[in-house]
Amino acid sequence: MPDNSPHPLRKPLLIIEFSSLAILLASMAWFANQSTAESPVNPAWLLLPAAASLGVFLSFIGLMYLRWVASANGQGSTRQKLAFSLLAMTLLGVWVFSIANTWLSLTAAP
Numbered sequence: 001m002p003d004n005s006p007h008p009l010r011k012p013l014l015i016i017e018f019s020s021l022a023i024l025l026a027s028m029a030w031f032a033n034q035s036t037a038e039s040p041v042n043p044a045w046l047l048l049p050a051a052a053s054l055g056v057f058l059s060f061i062g063l064m065y066l067r068w069v070a071s072a073n074g075q076g077s078t079r080q081k082l083a084f085s086l087l088a089m090t091l092l093g094v095w096v097f098s099i100a101n102t103w104l105s106l107t108a109a110p
Contacts, residue, residue, distance in 0.1 A: 007066045013059045020055030027052065043106045050099050057095050061088045 027049040035041045064087070069080050 007070060009062065010066055013062045013066070016055055017059035017063065020052045020059065024049050024052035024056060043103070046102065046106070053099075054095065057091060061091060064088075 027045075031041055031045070031049075065084060069077065069084050072080050
């Protein structure tokens with residue numbers, strides 16, 4: 001009989017993911033209300049949505065790992081781990097690229 005109980009990290013990862021998503025959406029709404037052409041928001045405040053988006057990405061990756069690799073119970077796990085690693089590195093690369101582009105566009109001289 002297979003064990004259908006969820007992995008113990010599933011609930012904390014879901015809490016992190018949705019909490020980070022709520023922080024990300026709230027900070028974006030706050031920025032939309034605070035920023036004007038005369039007084040833009042200090043770029044240091046962008047650390048809040050950047051950290052929240054990293055939390056969303058990392059918890060999403062963790063949940064994917066639990067679903068794809070941890071639940072496989074050793075059946076072709078090397079191939080699954082390799083595919084998962086490539087996907088995780090791609091997702092984190094996209095995150096780093098977008099954060100770097102955002103920062104560079106804010107600090108570029110007009």
